Amino acid sequence: GGGICTGEVYKSVVKLTFFKGASLEDPSGLFNSSLEGKVRRAIDLREGDRIDEEALKALVRAAVALNVA
Numbered sequence: 001g002g003g004i005c006t007g008e009v010y011k012s013v014v015k016l017t018f019f020k021g022a023s024l025e026d027p028s029g030l031f032n033s034s035l036e037g038k039v040r041r042a043i044d045l046r047e048g049d050r051i052d053e054e055a056l057k058a059l060v061r062a063a064v065a066l067n068v069a
Contacts (some may be wrong), residue, residue, distance in 0.1 A: 021034070
């Protein structure tokens with residue numbers, strides 16, 4: 001059903017941008033960037049950050065489900 005996100009590498013962050021992130025539930029609050037957008041949402045990861053792996057897996061699964069719906 002198409003792509004769900006991109007990963008971009010910058011000097012200070014790795015950015016995971018979810019194409020339809022604004023339509024996804026994010027109960028763990030992983031989205032911390034591009035919050036003002038009407039469609040996309042992003043997660044900026046900085047060196048030393050720890051991410052909730054289960055929450056990220058759930059977010060990816062929800063993005064896939066949204067794409068195939």
